[in-house]
Amino acid sequence: MKNRGYYGKFGGAFLPEILVATFDELETSFEDLKSDPAFWDEYSALMSSYSCRPTPLTFAANLTWEFNGAKIYIKREDLNHTGAHKANNVMGQGLMVRKMGKKRVIAETGAGQHGVACATMAAKFGLDCTIYMGEVDVLRQRPNVFWMEQLGATVVPVKDGTRILKDAINEAFRDWVTNMDTTHYVLGTACGPHPFPEMVAYFQSIIGKEARQQILKIEGKLPSRVYACVGGGSNALGLFSGFLNDPVELIGVEAGGLGLNSGMHASRLCSKDARPGIAQGYKTYFLQDGDGQMKETHSISAGLDYVGVSPILSHMNETGRARFESATDDEVIAALKLTMVKEGIIPALESAHAFAQAFKEAPGLSKEDAIIINQSGRGDKDIFTVAEAFNDPKWKDFIIGKAATYHA
Amino acid sequence: MLESYIKERRKTKDILLMTHMVLGYPSFEACFDIVEQMVEAGVDLMELQIPFSEPMADGPVILTANQKALQTGTTVPKCLEFAETVSKAFPIPFLFMAYANIPYQYGMEKFAAKMAALNLKGAIIPDLPPEEGEDYLHAMKHNNLDPIFIFSPETSNERMSYLSSLASGFVYCTARKGVTGKKTRFSEDLSAYLSRCRKAVSLPLAVGFGVREKADVEFLKSRADIAVIGSETIRVVEEKGVSAVGEFIRSIR
Numbered sequence: 001m002k003n004r005g006y007y008g009k010f011g012g013a014f015l016p017e018i019l020v021a022t023f024d025e026l027e028t029s030f031e032d033l034k035s036d037p038a039f040w041d042e043y044s045a046l047m048s049s050y051s052c053r054p055t056p057l058t059f060a061a062n063l064t065w066e067f068n069g070a071k072i073y074i075k076r077e078d079l080n081h082t083g084a085h086k087a088n089n090v091m092g093q094g095l096m097v098r099k100m101g102k103k104r105v106i107a108e109t110g111a112g113q114h115g116v117a118c119a120t121m122a123a124k125f126g127l128d129c130t131i132y133m134g135e136v137d138v139l140r141q142r143p144n145v146f147w148m149e150q151l152g153a154t155v156v157p158v159k160d161g162t163r164i165l166k167d168a169i170n171e172a173f174r175d176w177v178t179n180m181d182t183t184h185y186v187l188g189t190a191c192g193p194h195p196f197p198e199m200v201a202y203f204q205s206i207i208g209k210e211a212r213q214q215i216l217k218i219e220g221k222l223p224s225r226v227y228a229c230v231g232g233g234s235n236a237l238g239l240f241s242g243f244l245n246d247p248v249e250l251i252g253v254e255a256g257g258l259g260l261n262s263g264m265h266a267s268r269l270c271s272k273d274a275r276p277g278i279a280q281g282y283k284t285y286f287l288q289d290g291d292g293q294m295k296e297t298h299s300i301s302a303g304l305d306y307v308g309v310s311p312i313l314s315h316m317n318e319t320g321r322a323r324f325e326s327a328t329d330d331e332v333i334a335a336l337k338l339t340m341v342k343e344g345i346i347p348a349l350e351s352a353h354a355f356a357q358a359f360k361e362a363p364g365l366s367k368e369d370a371i372i373i374n375q376s377g378r379g380d381k382d383i384f385t386v387a388e389a390f391n392d393p394k395w396k397d398f399i400i401g402k403a404a405t406y407h408a
Numbered sequence: 409m410l411e412s413y414i415k416e417r418r419k420t421k422d423i424l425l426m427t428h429m430v431l432g433y434p435s436f437e438a439c440f441d442i443v444e445q446m447v448e449a450g451v452d453l454m455e456l457q458i459p460f461s462e463p464m465a466d467g468p469v470i471l472t473a474n475q476k477a478l479q480t481g482t483t484v485p486k487c488l489e490f491a492e493t494v495s496k497a498f499p500i501p502f503l504f505m506a507y508a509n510i511p512y513q514y515g516m517e518k519f520a521a522k523m524a525a526l527n528l529k530g531a532i533i534p535d536l537p538p539e540e541g542e543d544y545l546h547a548m549k550h551n552n553l554d555p556i557f558i559f560s561p562e563t564s565n566e567r568m569s570y571l572s573s574l575a576s577g578f579v580y581c582t583a584r585k586g587v588t589g590k591k592t593r594f595s596e597d598l599s600a601y602l603s604r605c606r607k608a609v610s611l612p613l614a615v616g617f618g619v620r621e622k623a624d625v626e627f628l629k630s631r632a633d634i635a636v637i638g639s640e641t642i643r644v645v646e647e648k649g650v651s652a653v654g655e656f657i658r659s660i661r
Contacts, residue, residue: 004539014508014535016465018560018585020567160471161461173464178586180562278508279462281535291484292513294461 005194008318010311013193014281019173022180027195029100034202039095046091047206050124051081055207057214057372062342063359070224070365072358073372074345075211075239084348084377085207085235086117090186092203094121097184104128104183108172110137110165110231111303111350112144113377114188119151121186129153132171134164137302143384162296165306169280189232190310193281197312201237208242211372219370225249225361228374229353230269230324231303233310235376240322249323252313253357255299256326264298268309269317269324276314284311300329300389301349303377327356333389335359336379348377349385410453410501410529410554410577414612414633417452423629424452425661426614428505428638430473431456432482436490438650442641445654447498450661452634454500455532458487460507465534467589469639484510492526501529503556508536511544520547530554530577538574545574556580559608561601568608578612578634581605583619589639592618594627602631622660 005011015023033039047053056079060072077085090107097105105127109115115131122129131148135157138145148155161167169192176185190200215223226243228236230252240250257265260272268274268285277286279294286308287295299305316322327335332349335356339345347355351374358373365371379386387395417424427446429439446454459477463470495502504523511519511533523531530553536544538557548555554577559568561584572579581602583592592598605613615628616636625635637660644656 012540013537014540015537016534016560017537017558017571018465018562018582020537021562021564160468161475166462170462170464174467174587177465178590180585275513278512278535280464286509288509288513290513292460292509293478 005198007312007315010284010314011194011197012283014278014283015193016177018177019180023193029096030195030199033096033099043092043095046095047088050091051087052079053206054210055079057211057218060343063339066342067359067362069363069367070369070371072362073215073370075207075372075374077207077235078347078375078378082113082117082120083381084113084117085204085238086114086188088206088238089188089200089203089234090117090121093186094125097127098125100184102182102184104179105186106130106132106172106175106183107186107188108132108165108168109188110305111301112137112141113303115148116144118186119148119153122153123151130175131155132158132168134158134168136163137165140385141302166280166294189234190237190312191232191280191282191308197310200234201241201312204234204238205241207235207238207374208240211239212242215370215372222246222248223372224365224369225251226372227251227253227354227358229253229304229350229376230309230313231306231350233313235374237310237312239374250321251357252322252324253353254324254326255301255304255353256328257298259328260326265326266297266299266305267326269313270326280308282311284308284314300332303350304353325357327353331356346379347375348379348382349389351376411611413501414578418633423625423632424634425450425657426453426455426634426636427451427641428455428457428636430459430470430477430642431487431490432459432477432480433473434645436486439490440494441650442645442653443494443498446657447500449654449657451657452500453503455503455505456491457505458484458510460510463507465587467587467639469589469642473642484514488522488526491528495527503530503532504528505532508533516543517547520551520553523553524551530556532556532580534558538571558582559605561585565604565608568605572609572611575609575611578614579605579609580614580616583615583617588617590618594624599631625660
């Protein structure tokens with residue numbers, strides 16, 4: 001085993017013996033790629049021709065006026081191909097898979113964004129693709145399952161455990177320990193054993209690099225604060241990485257669910273319900289019971305519904321380099337509605353967590369301050385989830401009517 | 409210590425049997441009956457798996473057993489209590505099998521001390537490679553317990569030497585890639601891998617993953633010291649009931 005990848009006391013590589021050689025190979029491939037001066041250009045060129053990079057930094061004039069405080073900017077990761085920041089990571093790993101010469105990719109997905117992104121990458125690069133998805137998520141994200149299948153991927157519903165994201169990750173690892181010779185596991189977030197946290201954060205750092213240049217160009221100075229939602233932590237690390245050495249406050253927003261005292265949330269860093277633990281190959285804050293069994297999580301957004309969090313963020317929480325807050329399901333819906341009517345922009349439910357926290361803080365800042373909210377994904381794609389969250393009666397009538405036509 | 413126990417037993421047996429169970433599945437009462445039958449049928453040592461919510465290295469049979477055990481209220485204290493009961497009641501050595509978070513939450517030193525107090529002999533922690541296991545290794549040594557390490561067909565000779573420098577008791581060789589409970593081909597490849605293992609370490613070798621029937625155990629005689637029966641006994645219990653376990657064990661030796 002080579003480098004173990006620690007961030008303070010978090011991270012590591014808690015691997016079953018069968019995977020040690022595979023991870024050594026993966027680390028070597030990643031190191032080669034990072035030290036190749038041509039790689040970043042190749043990656044950026046791919047992202048500008050296949051996705052929509054650089055994504056714009058949009059000034060939200062009406063929201064700024066509404067809160068009468070800091071100038072609000074939105075980093076538009078929703079304008080990536082497949083509608084979320086997930087594209088950054090999968091295309092980067094896809095280039096690496098080609099260099100490694102593997103012919104098959106597997107991935108886990110929660111909301112389905114990472115699964116869809118991975119399926120597009122596999123189609124483009126001519127790779128076989130299997131996506132593991134918790135059965136609960138398959139049921140609540142059918143449109144994404146539809147697209148993954150149309151793109152040529154096999155979607156395997158995971159019926160074990162709590163049947164959500166963490167269980168899909170376990171199942172992907174079970175596939176990998178059998179098929180590592182032919183297969184690369186495209187982990188979707190900055191979690192899991194080393195080198196995944198570093199690697200995913202590296203590909204996502206394109207967000208922060210762009211955002212920093214853009215805000216300097218528009219404002220002529222750095223933002224006071226930047227906001228990102230935190231599930232596994234990849235979009236947050238992507239944005240934060242651009243400002244790590246700057247006097248900029250970094251704020252990660254976790255899923256508060258029904259409230260931090262309800263037990264129904266997915267807040268690892270800002271609730272008292274999580275402790276450091278070891279699972280899924282790495283050490284970080286996990287929501288777990290006294291014995292160390294993982295707890296059920298709850299969030300209105302499937303993409304934040306995860307029991308662990310990036311070890312890099314756990315470390316930033318300990319050192320105080322980043323601040324972590326939470327937004328409840330109700331706050332998230334209110335923030336999403338406001339953003340739509342004021343700006344004509346539709347954030348994903350995940351991203352709306354960052355908006356909700358920024359809206360709480362913007363009025364307390366001065367008009368000289370600028371803040372950036374990372375819109376990690378677009379919400380219009382998740383119409384079934386958002387419409388249900390809004391409890392929209394006309395939508396329900398439409399679905400009932402539509403269902404009737406299938407029975408006819 | 410396990411090494412001398414195994415070597416002593418091997419003087420009269422051409423292969424030893426180690427069996428496995430998920431504690432609390434299907435119930436602690438059933439577990440006790442299963443242990444009793446296994447010991448009567450001549451099992452030489454046993455691994456007691458403390459169930460975990462994220463058993464990454466286990467296949468469908470043991471995975472489901474983990475989940476059901478947790479659903480029916482199996483806790484770490486109940487597992488410790490059960491381990492104490494069986495280690496007092498039966499004359500064979502018992503080991504714990506657990507994923508790293510279980511002893512990590514309990515406290516590595518406290519967990520090892522507890523194991524020693526319960527008269528357990530060692531532990532298998534599949535997601536704790538020695539690079540991550542400094543506290544664990546220290547605690548096991550301090551309490552005279554054997555940390556059982558794992559070789560896989562993917563493990564290089566160099567790494568086998570490294571692992572054997574830290575191992576004691578015996579070494580657990582997984583017969584193939586993949587997770588527990590799937591079929592294994594007992595072939596020349598496996599034979600070559602096991603002789604590679606034999607060269608790397610002087611400790612006894614246990615072989616598990618996909619050992620299901622008499623022919624598999626026969627194959628392992630002369631190539632290993634211990635055949636490990638894991639998922640298959642859970643299948644027997646599920647299909648034929650607890651009372652079928654003793655007969656199954658007798659049929660494969």
